[in-house]
Amino acid sequence: MRSQLAAGLLLLLAAILIYLPGLSGPLLFDDQPALSGNPLVQIEGDVLDEWRVAALSSGSGPLRRPVTMLTFAANHVVTGDFSPAGLKAVNLAIHIAVAALLYFLCMSILAALAGGADLYTRRLVALTAAAIWLLHPLNVSTVLYAVQRMAQLSTLFVVAGLLVFMHYRQRWAQSGASAGDLMAAALWVLLLTLAAVLSKENGALLPWLVVVLEVCIFRGIWAGRPKPWLARVGWLALVFPVVLVLVLLVVAPENLVGGYAAREFTLEERLLTQGRLLWRYLGWLCVPNIGDMGFQHDDIALSTGLLAPWTTGLALAAWGLAGALAVVFRKRFPLLLLALLFYLVGHSMESTLLPLEMVYEHRNYLPGMLICLLLAWFVVVPIANSAKVGVWYPIAGVLVVLVVLSFLRVQSWSDELLLAQSNLANHPQSSRSNYFYANALLRHYRRGESQGLGEYEQAEALLLSRHYFERMYQTNNRDVAALVMLYYLDNRYFTQMQEQVDWLARLEQLLETRTMQPSDWNALEMLVGLFAADVDQVDSAVVLALLDQLAERYPDSTDLVRYRYQYLSALGADQSELLVLLQRGLELAPGDAWFYYQMIYEQSRVPDIAGMYSYARLWLLNDPGRYHLLQLKDLFEVPDTVSEASGD
Numbered sequence: 001m002r003s004q005l006a007a008g009l010l011l012l013l014a015a016i017l018i019y020l021p022g023l024s025g026p027l028l029f030d031d032q033p034a035l036s037g038n039p040l041v042q043i044e045g046d047v048l049d050e051w052r053v054a055a056l057s058s059g060s061g062p063l064r065r066p067v068t069m070l071t072f073a074a075n076h077v078v079t080g081d082f083s084p085a086g087l088k089a090v091n092l093a094i095h096i097a098v099a100a101l102l103y104f105l106c107m108s109i110l111a112a113l114a115g116g117a118d119l120y121t122r123r124l125v126a127l128t129a130a131a132i133w134l135l136h137p138l139n140v141s142t143v144l145y146a147v148q149r150m151a152q153l154s155t156l157f158v159v160a161g162l163l164v165f166m167h168y169r170q171r172w173a174q175s176g177a178s179a180g181d182l183m184a185a186a187l188w189v190l191l192l193t194l195a196a197v198l199s200k201e202n203g204a205l206l207p208w209l210v211v212v213l214e215v216c217i218f219r220g221i222w223a224g225r226p227k228p229w230l231a232r233v234g235w236l237a238l239v240f241p242v243v244l245v246l247v248l249l250v251v252a253p254e255n256l257v258g259g260y261a262a263r264e265f266t267l268e269e270r271l272l273t274q275g276r277l278l279w280r281y282l283g284w285l286c287v288p289n290i291g292d293m294g295f296q297h298d299d300i301a302l303s304t305g306l307l308a309p310w311t312t313g314l315a316l317a318a319w320g321l322a323g324a325l326a327v328v329f330r331k332r333f334p335l336l337l338l339a340l341l342f343y344l345v346g347h348s349m350e351s352t353l354l355p356l357e358m359v360y361e362h363r364n365y366l367p368g369m370l371i372c373l374l375l376a377w378f379v380v381v382p383i384a385n386s387a388k389v390g391v392w393y394p395i396a397g398v399l400v401v402l403v404v405l406s407f408l409r410v411q412s413w414s415d416e417l418l419l420a421q422s423n424l425a426n427h428p429q430s431s432r433s434n435y436f437y438a439n440a441l442l443r444h445y446r447r448g449e450s451q452g453l454g455e456y457e458q459a460e461a462l463l464l465s466r467h468y469f470e471r472m473y474q475t476n477n478r479d480v481a482a483l484v485m486l487y488y489l490d491n492r493y494f495t496q497m498q499e500q501v502d503w504l505a506r507l508e509q510l511l512e513t514r515t516m517q518p519s520d521w522n523a524l525e526m527l528v529g530l531f532a533a534d535v536d537q538v539d540s541a542v543v544l545a546l547l548d549q550l551a552e553r554y555p556d557s558t559d560l561v562r563y564r565y566q567y568l569s570a571l572g573a574d575q576s577e578l579l580v581l582l583q584r585g586l587e588l589a590p591g592d593a594w595f596y597y598q599m600i601y602e603q604s605r606v607p608d609i610a611g612m613y614s615y616a617r618l619w620l621l622n623d624p625g626r627y628h629l630l631q632l633k634d635l636f637e638v639p640d641t642v643s644e645a646s647g648d
Helices: 002-024 031-036 048-055 066-079 084-113 119-135 137-143 146-175 179-197 201-218 228-251 254-262 267-286 311-328 334-347 369-386 392-413 416-426 431-446 455-475 480-492 503-510 518-533 540-553 558-571 575-588 593-605 609-621 629-635 640-646
Strands: none
Touching: 002 084, 002 119, 002 137, 002 392, 031 146, 048 066, 048 629, 066 084, 066 146, 084 119, 084 137, 084 146, 084 201, 084 334, 084 369, 119 137, 119 369, 119 392, 137 146, 137 392, 146 179, 146 201, 179 201, 201 228, 201 334, 228 254, 254 267, 267 311, 267 334, 267 369, 311 334, 334 369, 369 392, 392 416, 416 431, 431 455, 431 480, 455 480, 480 503, 480 518, 503 540, 518 540, 518 558, 540 558, 558 575, 558 593, 575 593, 593 609, 593 629, 609 629
16 A cells, blocks of 8 residues: 555656646637637636626537636636636646546446456556556647646546446445435436536536446346346446437437538548547557647548548448457456447547537547556556566556656647647648648747847748648648638738739639638638728728628628628728628627627717617627626726716
């Protein structure tokens, strides 16, 4: 116990030292809309309703992920801002807490499975499993990507729920359970499922993972005797979600596949590709090649058929074979079936039907846990049984490799330019990696004077930025962001290049057929912002024709209404035209705060006090959750100087 406790403390210290350089790294991508660009979560904490609004301020997921948003609000209250170090230090603390819970979960699983291992060996396997997961380089991109606290907290509550289930179920396997016991366990699992779901929606997998533990570990054992009916119920519960999804696909397919209209891949292509990706994820877990990891993975080819690429059919056949072997050997080696089912069920929400981005490393944060337990078993048990080699040597060897790889990866995450460079080196054919690096170089150029860069270094950064934006376009000539950034750079810095390529004309041509992705809308918003900032630089007829072209394809897009309003405002358009646009936006999205805010602003320009109050009333009527009540109060707040002058 003393040696294992010492090892645990060393692991804790190692994790802190490994991640310490990365805590000051940059905030990235979704961090901006969720945190630094979200005023509702940037609270002082002295008004109770601020906490409620902050908890419900996320636009991610149907439930708004309030538990995670509350922790972000607490971050802001404590530090006064969203400093990367403050956010990522909390993420690291959660990571360590999850690893501690994982150790106890592995101990429970090993005790239930027994398998001939003594207590010392079981502790050693559990400690090694938790250590592999804690120090694994694949988890670096989850811990140091601030907004992925959502995935971390969801995982924390899921592991806690599984631990509670194991605590009760081991007792029931030996001596049965009273109605009170069953009720207590059900309430705990339900409560922790709710907390997990309110952190991130894939926390809803907790009950299904409970079924996985039941089927693979307890197999219907109750009060010391096998209950065949209970085992059959377990298997039925295991396949029930799959059957339910298949029924939904037949009865109401639009509910599951409707989102694919906004993707440039189909449901079939996604499912085929995921068959390959799940093996790739597994490869990263078992053989952590950090040269293949990265923030962007859009260079991975889509599977358009079983033989396109040929590895697609092979991957699917291999999953069938792996499942069959795990079932055949489930009594002799239940840990194999447990790890396999846990991995697949853990990926079932984000790596199957939903029209999400194709690849993300953080999706392995929960599913990879029992793969780590399986790896730890293979490292520890054969040597512990042989007694020819000290068991600590192979454990130390594995952990040293993980420490070195994670340390190297964290170094990249400590600096935006270094991270972008590393991603590009690992994925040179990824258009997003080229964009990420080009954008980092552009920001490096803009911060040149404040960072003491010489004139030559600034010019080099700007030239390289344009080079990699052009490489992005060459890699994927259907990416809107590449064309927008090339237009911006040539219009702003490389004016002599404008006569060579008309990027705006190419963009107009692309938008005729491009299925707009979320990143495309963001790029288009930036382009309209450029047009609005320099209204004399481009013919307004060209801009409005571009917006008209998109409006024909996306007539119900509130984004396009917003972009047109912003541009026409910059042009100095007649207020009546602007009001018509805002009214159109409210018809499309009656609960959109942005349109009410702008409408009240336009009414204040007249000024039309009655109109301002009328739209404030409508805003309240269409905001039953009162998410924007504080914003409304701020609009009508009397300045202190006015209050003092009136003696109020």
